Amino acid sequence: MLESGTPLAVGSVAGPTCAIKLSLFEGPLDLLLHLIRENEMDVTELPVAQIAGQYIEYLNLMEELQLDVAAEYLVMAATLAWIKSRMLLPPSENDDDEEGLDPRAELIARLLEYERFKEVSEQLGEYTREGRDVFKARVPESASTPEGERELEVSLMTLLDAFRRVLARVPTGPGLHEVEGELVTVYERMLAIMDAIGAEGGSLEFEQLFASDPEARLSRPLVVATFLALLELVRVAALRVYQGLREDGAPEGPIRLRRTEEGAEEWRRRIADDPRVHGVKSQEGV
């Protein structure tokens, strides 16, 4: 796929009539707009014969440069060729449904439509941008908020993404309603996670939590309990969850779990102090 970027420094190509200034385009429509502008034409005039020729030259040039020509460019080349052929034909009465229609009409409409958005996106690009030009205040919730009331800043989607990705790998076995045989508690899974992290030297990938289990035992209840245990461990600050950030700020790469530095005794105490764990413990006797 072509990405926008710095212009590729190609001055001209062979042929006396065409000097194509080549930059990387956003797609066939972008390229067409560029060619129309180069010819100092108006979009509504769309000189198909002329433009189609230059368009093909451009594609050939891209191929010469061994750039990948995305399929969309080839489709557009075919469209241009079709329009060109239609325009050469005298208006025919056989074409009932398209009688009187300029064969270029649809393409012109698309070009105009694309051009509008291109313009407005350029305007948006120059807007003062939070995260680039100005930066919002980011203050942690006041220390006066009790730990239990503190809320996690994460969207439902974020959480479900991770959770459901794991669930997807689990064969659809017995549903929630039929899991009597297997009682997995969040508490057990909390300890198991901390053990797994310990075995890996203090840091582990989210996915490894599920990969490390003997294949047959990876049931839905187990996955659910493990996930909830993970959240619980984050809550009691026994571990933290990280993910890489790409240059542009988007999260990327594996989600990593890292043990906090207080050591085993401290997190065991925290887990033990977690009121929700007591609820789990009392269930163990059942």
Added chain:
Amino acid sequence: MERSQQKQIVEALIVAAGEPVSAARLAEIVPALDASDVAGLVAEITRDYEDQGRALEIWEVAGGYQLRTHASVAPYLRLLHRERALRLSRAALETIAIVAYRQPITRAEVEHVRGVEAGPVLKSLVDRKLVRIAGHREVPGRPLVYATTKRFLEVFGLGKLDDLPTLREVEELLPPPDAAAQVTPLELESAEVGESAPSPSELH
């Protein structure tokens, strides 16, 4: 409650919220503060920042007030947030513009406008919380539809979707120079600010 105290609370609320806080919400929380009075109070705070020579401003974006650093110190903040700088490719900007004006919109519709594949770009915009999945379209295949988020408004400093620049009519030949449609910080009249006024064109 004294005005100075109201100001103190309003500032603290805006600072701590991070997300834009609406005038209605502030009026609800701060004793004896009328919603119609919030704008004036916020303007006073912003003026204080200016008088005290601080690189902070309160903006009205995404339906509320938000504290932001001044554009004049952006170079230092970029050093701090080096890995987070919000860079958007042309493809991303075009896609987000199309989604913004045509929402809710399917991937196929975005692709039709741009003439190229839209999946990867949409994915990255969803990742960055600028675009969200807004459901399915009730047509055969039930494709997902996309819409912009509150974060989108925040990033581009827009009060609401209506504040987007006017999309040129197809018939018009020249685009109206309409960059002024962007909500400016509550710096009041930017003339007072002089050289430090954020001017979109200078910021790259």
Added chain:
Amino acid sequence: MERSQQKQIVEALIVAAGEPVSAARLAEIVPALDASDVAGLVAEITRDYEDQGRALEIWEVAGGYQLRTHASVAPYLRLLHRERALRLSRAALETIAIVAYRQPITRAEVEHVRGVEAGPVLKSLVDRKLVRIAGHREVPGRPLVYATTKRFLEVFGLGKLDDLPTLREVEELLPPPDAAAQVTPLELESAEVGESAPSPSELH
């Protein structure tokens, strides 16, 4: 660089950082600022806050300086946080996810999945109109069953329940795992460690 300008930049950096910024980092970014001088500069800012009657302070916590609101305005801040529609506690989030995908579901079934008592959370979700009682299950004991509400759809920007993305759709939107990423804390991170014993940075 003038001291007033250094102060301005240091304040902006601390305000926008979101996490503690160390003296070393500040000295690295701010021109002509020595690390040994940072504490003094921060103390000046804190003193300014006090003189100006602002409900803000800069604390020195593990790892650096951090902006905080003054304890005196905590009651108002709690009002602010309580009402944030999109911020649910983890327990609420987990419960609502289970209800959303498995509805109608009994309390016992929710408890089985979560391994902990679900009553209080379900009640609070019902109070917040995100979950509703949808009837009884026709089994011995006729337990109540729960389902999500229209408000749930609104909060998550969905037109209807069917609009919850399916597993496959979510997967299509997820970026492929990439091992070579810089490790940076993400939102999922819990409250900062060492929080229990921070102290406001000392005034000199």
